[in-house]
Amino acid sequence: MCAIGSHLEHATNSWSSASGTVQLALLFTAAWVLLAICFARPRAPESGAASLPQHPFFNIWQFYRRRFDFINSGFRVTGKPVFQFSLLQHRVVALSGESGRTAFFNSKSLDLHEGFKVLLGAIPIVPGVTSDLHSQRISLIHKRLASLQRNESLTQLIPAILEDCRRIMSSWESSGTMDPFDKIYDVVFQTTIRSLSSADIADDASLVARLKKLYGRLDSGTTPASVLMPWLPSPAMIKKLWATKEVYQIVTRAIKTRLESGISRNDTLQMLLDAGDDHMAIVGFIMGLLIAGSRSTGTTASWLITFIGGHPDWRTKVIAELNDILPSSPPLGPPRNLSTRLATIPLETWESSTPVLDSLIRETLRVAQPHTAMRKNTGPDMYVDNTVVPTGAFVVYPFSDVHLNPAMYPAPRKFDPSRKTDEKSAFxxxxxxxxxxxxxxxxLARLSLKLIASMFLLGFDYEVVDQTGKPPNPFPLPDWNDILTCRPMAGSCYLKYERTDNPL
Ligand code: HEM
Structure with a gap:
């Protein structure tokens, strides 16, 4: 194993092999250190913004488990558009309002990757291993991502994504009830692996299932302890390290196998190898982007299909739009299946001639994307609404400040794809x-959403039901406190479906 892999090996093995007494002693020491940190002052100086009245200890659970409620109540309790709170030793400043978001999105000193690394911590930072994913490699990752989204590459991806949809959707019973947040997410995970990694991995269903499980572990291991105290050998942190190590091994094995085979395949891994990228850059691209891409696309696709199911008028419009661009089977010869027919629609048509799908995606992202953007102020100090945001402080901006703001979007929780985006306000x-x-x-995300939704809409008749099989009343609402999947309340949302006459 190379030096990089052995870093991960060492980190995970040393904890597992320690005796029970040693583990207990370590945890005891860690608990003391934790208490000391809880009562320590944040590293960045006071921002001058209003502070929350509660003890900082309560911020931690609320920020990671009920972020939407926590941030909203901060603005309410302080009565200010800017307030500050601490997360252990970190000072965090929350912004709202037009001037807050203008400063936030225009500032050059607010660093996204530092913000996510410390406050989100999806992948554990292992010195010399995943730390590189977050700093030196980022501009290369962006460059390669741009290549992957050139016309020729996306055109080649269309039939592959549709074939993945066909294979997975054909494996479902021809009628039944499904949880869209599981089943549609399965499809998205598969197509994300197809788009961002190697055909060898994407063609291996058991490997894809394994990766999905490992990424699930990375998500569920993202606890306050594992994020804020990554050095603490908590069970969640160990779980995350093991998962990272296994994902790392799967990706490096795919690289090695490809190189040893001497066979060139038409996929993203090949594009990265042909560009001469070193293995760490390739591992960084695949591991990092699978995180960035699969959850957000999965959540959006699940909600998109759910919302369409609950709005028959929009369903009729979108199906009419798809039937307009869908070529029919040739009059002579065997009928072609849906995925093959959809695959003949040119990229340009998908991108420029599907306004109904565009409106549906736009509105889904407004109503069901509980994102809080996070940055670190790398300096100098900045001023927002006459309040200083000191160098070294973290800064957060909740998207709900715009998307659920009744002054910008009246009746903001209502799904209404006919509404326009707010053009009067900045951002x-x-x-x-x-x-x-x-x-x-x-x-890539837009195209994937359109392909997956088209396969489902034309391949299945469906309606949204609750756990009793009846139409839900009220219609399920995205839970903005569920920061990863925005899932509705348990038991409130299923799809009762049946295959249409269109063979998949
Ligand atoms: C429906 C799916 C998606 C949605 C809604 C979405 C949304 C977003 C948003 C809101 C941000 C800005 C985050 C912030 O300001 O804090 C972002 C950044 C980013 N997204 Fe996506 N995304 C999606 C899919 C993808 C996919 C599939 C990829 C990769 C193939 C991707 C790659 C990235 C990257 C690399 C950044 C960071 C840009 C930077 O470093 O400056 N996203 N995305």
């Missing part, structure tokens, strides 16, 4: 982010 729509850090995978 009045944030579906794909804004400013310096706007989504770099937007083109």
């Amino acid at each position: 009045g729509y944030l579906g794909w982010g804004a400013g310096n850090h706007i989504c770099q995978g937007q083109r």
